[in-house]
Structures are given as structure tokens and as C-alpha cells.
Amino acid sequence: MQKTLLELKDLTIRFGGLIAVNKFNAQINVGEAVGLIGPNGAGKTTAFNLIAGVYAPTEGKVIFDGEDITGLKPYDVCRKGIGRTFQVVKPFGKMTVLQNIMVGAFINTPKPKEAKQVAVEIMGKIGLQSKSDSLARNLTIPERKRLEMAKALATKPKLLLLDEVLAGLNPTEIEEAIMLIKSINREGITVLMIEHVLQATMAICNRILVLDYGKKIAEGTPKEVTSNIDVIKAYLGDEYEDVKN
């Protein structure tokens, strides 16, 4: 019996007249790797922001590990065990890679020595050891994306929200990233990832949720979802009504 880690109940947010996320219901279980896909503007990042506490929902609840965390501020949400990355990566430019990761590690210990140990360990897993003393602003895009993940991992989250971490990577880099995310998931960290790179999502995730105009329009295994007519219509438009996978 799988334990529910994250539950979204009728999650809704309105910005003025625009409904960005519309009665989004979802359950993510411990240990899963779930994909969140949908056309641009579907409300995926907004959903992340709702979970992470950047926005407070107009309606609905976010329940994490049995606890209602709706409306908590981002730093509290992080302390509950949710780590997130940002679509446009946010490295602390003037700090070194090691220091960047240490910032994340400090959430679990006030001691710089321990934080450094955790950071070194994460750096090894992520593959950035050689850049330990480089300033974050001097990193390449793929390195920055890995740093973004490393920072979130250093907080030792139970749930990791990945926002388009594969965007802008070449095929080799994508392969490496897939392996990395899979290993993170294998270690027991539940993953919820927004992605446009469909093959990667299918390779990593056992389940996929599809958003369109803020509403969930499909849910299932990668195969089920990609042959779902509504999903195809959402991405390609109504003329492709006759397309069958």
C-alpha cells in the first residue's frame, strides 16, 4: 500500500480574472517519479509555486505528509521537506559552487563543518566536484542546472520539485541528467518534474499528469497519456482529432 506524500485538493488560483490553476487534484505517493506536462502557459510552474508557498491558493489545499501546508511561506515549506528548482536557474553568483550547496545544507545543521560535509557529498553525487571552488556565475548552463538541483538536494527533501531541468541541454547532457534524476529517485526521494522533453519524462516517470489551461486533463502511465486524444489535441490543436497513436 503506497503512502501519499503530497495531495493537492481542488487547488485553484486566480490572478484577477485569469484562472491559472483550476481545481487541480493530484496524489503523489512516496517514492514515485511523476511527470507534470502540458502546453506552455498551462499553469505547471504556477502549480509548483502554489505547492512551494510562493503563492497562496485562492481555493483548495496542499497536504504534505499528512499535514496541511497550504499558505505556508516558502522557507517553511522547504523545512517541511519540499525542495524545488527554478525554471530560470537562480545560482548565488558571487558564491562558489561549494558555498551555494552549503546554503541548502544549513537547513539541517547550524554548523559550517557539517554543512560542508553534506555539500561535498552532494557535489560528488551531482558531479560538480571539479568546480567546487569556481564562482557560480562562471558556470556553463548544464553545470548551473546541476547546481540548481544540488542546492535543493542539500536540504535533504522528501519531495523534489524539478522545473524543466532538461531545457537547453544537448542529448548527451540529457542522458546524464536522466541517470542523475533516476538515481535520486532510487535513493527514496519522491520526484515531481515539469518537463517538455517527452522521452526523458517517459524514461524517468512511472506516472504523468497533464495540465491544460490550469486544469488536469489526463493522468496515467506515459503510454496511456501520450495516446490520450485530449492530450494530443491540447498540444497540437483540434485539427488532429483523427490522429491515433
Added chain:
Amino acid sequence: MSVVANGLSMGAIYGLIALGLTLIFGIMRIINFAHGALLMLAMMISYWLWAATGLSPYILIIIVGPIMFIFGYVCELFLIKPVLDAQKEVREPVAVLLLTAALAIVLENGALMLFGADYVMAHTSFSKATLALGSVTVSASRFYGLIIALVAAGAFYLFLQRTQIGRNIRATGQDRNAASLMGINVPKTFAVAFGVGTALLCVAAVVLIPFYYVHPSVGAVFMTKAFIVVVLGGLGSVPGALLGGIIIGLIESIAAQYMAATLTAMLVYLVFLLVLFVKPTGMFGSPYEW
């Protein structure tokens, strides 16, 4: 009632001073801490020109205006621009703020060295005169100040709305990248905006010297008030600056009737803090994202 009239006049002058500040603040997103010192500079130049030529201060606008414009233009181009460019990456460029604060010190002490610490005033024929408007007696110089301030504000508004330069300035303020893509020379527009903001001070300067003492540190007092007016009126808003100024002027002169001068000052600061915390965008908000 003359209290109200005087409050209105001083308020309009505050608004006038705030106009330049809100332009610079709103278009370039920089807090010009040298605004007070620039006002002092304008006042000094106006006073000495008056002392030398005997011309009515109001006529001197024609000479002092361009001088201040050029000074402001040059300051922006050579002092502020390098720092702004270097701070493009930084989220909140405070280096410019500090630069202008240092500039203020340089200007103030430069004036101190050149002109000495004496308090001077342009004693004109109308300095001490009063006017009778219906049942109300007002100080003539302040009243003229009110009229000129309103006229100047109106002219400035038309400048922003109807001239090409004005439109360029407004466009750059809204979105400098889009403006640059449309062919507007953004660096030059900034320099012009700063120059105009500085030149506006000369109007306030000539209005003030007939009844307000000029000395090297006279700017400081006006500057804080100008910032309060800008925040109250709303960043980047011309009517906001004028209205905000009048409100502050009225608060000051009416409150002075009931409380000590020091408490009046504190009241103004309290109003300011209240606005900052409750509605930082001020009365007329800001059409621009900060």
C-alpha cells in the same frame, strides 16, 4: 485662511521640486540624493546672477534653466551612466544612490568653499509685499511662486505628453528595452531626463530666493520633503507630485498653528512612513513596475 494660502504656495513649490525628482526616479529608477544640493546650486546661481544684474529672478529662469540642464545632462552622462551600466546585473542598484549622495556632499562643500556659509536672500521689490485676495492676505512672493509653480507644472506635463522628447522619455521609463528596440537612444534619453529634472529645479530656485534664505546646506531640508512628496504622490506621476506637494505644504502650515515646529516635522515624517507601509505606490500609483 492666509495659513491655507501660504500652505498652498509652499506646497506647490514642494511639488515643483518633487517634479524633477519623480521624473528621475520614475524614468531611471534611481534615487537622486543630490537633488537637494542641485536645488541649492540653482538657488546660488540665481542669487548671484540677480545680485550681479538686478534682473527680476523670474526672468533669470531663461539663463539659469539651460545652465542647470547642461549641468544635469553632463552629470548623468559622465558620473551616473558608468555606475548604472556597471550595475545592470544587480537587482537593486544602490551604488547610484550613494554616488548621488557623495555628489551632494561635493556640491555642498564646493559651494561652501566658493560662496562661504553666509545666508543670503534676494531682496526684491516684492519680497516683503503682500497681496489682498478678497478677504485673504497672502505674501506676494509666495503667491507668485504658487502661480509659477502651477504654470511650470502644466508646461512640464505638456512637454511630456505632446513633444517627441517627452514621449521618448515616457517610453524609456516604461520599458527601456522596448524603447531601445524602437530606435530611441536610451542613454541620451536618460541624460535628457536628468537634465530636465535638474532644470526644473531652477524654477523652484528663482521662486524661492525672494523669500527664502540661501546657504550651502539649504538643499537638505527640501530634499527629504521632496522624497516624501514623491512617495506620497506616486512614483513617476506629475499630478501626483504636485498634489502630494500641496498636501504636505498644507499639513505643515496648518499643523504649525497647533503644534510646535518640531512636532510638525515629525508629523510629516509619520505621514511618510505611513504611506510607505500602507501604500508604497502612493496616490496615483505607478504605471511602471519598480
Added chain:
Amino acid sequence: MIKIINNKKIILLAGLTAILLLIPVFITKPYFLHVIVMCLLWAYLASSWNIVGGFAGQLSLGHGIYTAVGAYATVMLFNTLGLSPWLGMLIGGSLAVLLSLIIGFPTFGLRGAYYALATVAISEGVIVLLNSVSNLGKFQVGGAEGLIVKTVGNSFGAIQFVSKVPYYYIMLIALGLAILVAKLVKESRLGYYLVALREDEEAAAALGVNVRNNKLIAGAISAFMTAIGGVFYAMLIRYLEPNAIAGAAAMSTQMVFMTIVGGAGTVLGPVIGGILLSIVSEVIRFYLGGQLMGLHLFVYGLIVMVMIIYQPAGIIAWYDKFKEHRLRKIGNKGGASGAENSSGA
């Protein structure tokens, strides 16, 4: 290779300490000693401001209120109740901390420029208040005329000495402690969190950093230290005048400029900036001040402007670049790499 560098560092430090301790032996003219003590005081004040202004990145332009709180509280207690300033500074410091929390809570949420304006307004309000209050019950405050510190002659408990020498050592120790505090903060979790929130508040929050609380802590530490600096100022000058102890020109902006010129957010930057700008200002005032009033401030302002335009990261940044350059040369020669972390001591 590294061992040699470390030994060199220790030798340099020991040598420097020896020189510092022996200065009063070589410099005996009271005026010069006074200038040096003031330099140390300004270095101390700049370091105190740096905690909130440099490390936390909050441009407080009204920090003079904390020197005022520290000074006035201590002097009032000393004059009226005979309370030793050593105890008085703890009370003054605590009041300053309280004030910083009350002010910080609503203002730390404001955008940078608005925050700066708020601190200016609050500071000017406090000065107006100080100028208008003559007495607080049986406590003399002095108002605009100022408050004279009761003279008791030579007394360590009263931090009053006839000679300038004890002041020198007290200030030296205080500065040393300030540098220590800065280093401790920088290398602690607080320090890391402050740099993170300075770089990117959103990213910091996503990693569990309570942005506001960390700013408040930095603000409190800074306020406490600054207040103590105000006490030293009071006991040195023995006269408190609202504009001098809290004024923008005389106090608040000085602390800011010195830190910026030296290097904000570093440990030694404010010290260098404080000492340098004080000396320059004093030298000019001494040699030329009589003839041209305002010249020293004029030059002071020019220096600040030049630094902001050409090296906004401060003098420390030049030193860092020099160090990196040297290390690269050594690295090229010996084949050993090792990019040392560049962040000033």
C-alpha cells in the same frame, strides 16, 4: 607551499599587532594620538554598519540613531545616576537592538531604495526629537544645545582619561573585537544565509532561509555594536549634540561611505575604508581647513565618487585582484593550482 603561506601570515599578523601595541610609545603628541583614536573609532563604526549594510545588503542611511541611542542612554545614566558607561553601554546596546527590531520589522520588506528612504526619514525624525527634548524627568537630555558629559578626571570605570593613551588601547581592542565578530558572522550559517538572500531572496527562501528573520538578526547585531561605538564617541568627545552624534552628514553617511570605499560585505573593507577616509579628511582639515572651510569634505566626497565609479567593490577588491594575480603566477611557476577564495581575509 601552503605551510609557508600560513607561517608568513602569522608572522605578519604578529608583527602588525606588535606595531599597533607600540604606537603610543612612538606617537606622543596628543593631537596625533587623538586622530588615530578617531580613525579606529570610525573603522569600528564602519565595521558595525557593515553587518547590516554589507553582509545583509540593507542600505541603512540612518544608522546614526543607534550611535545616538547608545550615547544618550549611557551619558544620561552616567550624568544623573553615576552609572558606569561600561554598564550603560549594555543598556544602550539593548535599547538599540530593540529599536532595530521595531524598525526592521516593517521596513525590511521594502524595496532597497524605499528602505533607504525610510531609514532617512526615521533618522531625521529622531534628530528632531533629540533637538526638542531638554529633559526626561530628572534626566538631562540637552536638546539642541547638547549634552555635556560630566567630567570626573581619570577613571577607568567612567571611561574617562586625561591622557589619550588609554582611549587608544580601548578602541584598539574594540576594533579587534568588531573584526572578530565580522569574521565569525561571515563564516557562520548566518553569514552564508545573508550572502544568499543578498544575491537572490527567492532562491534563498526556497532553500529554507527565513529572509526577514536573518535580516533582523543582522540588524540587531549591527545596532548593538553601533550603539557601543556611540558610547565610545561620547566618552571621547565628552559632548553630545544631536546632529553630530546622529546626523546624516556627520555620522550616518560617513559609516556608509567608509564601508563602501573599503569594500562592503568583507571583513577588513570597512576597517580600511574607515581608517583611510578619516586620515585623509583629518590631514586636509589640519593643513588646509583653516583657509578653506569645507575642503576636506569636498575631497572626501570626491574620493567616494571616484571609488564608486571605478571600483564599487571597494579597495579590498583591488587587493583581492592582486592576490589572485600573485597566486596565478605562483601556480604557473610551481605547477600547483589552487584558486584561493577571494573575499578579503
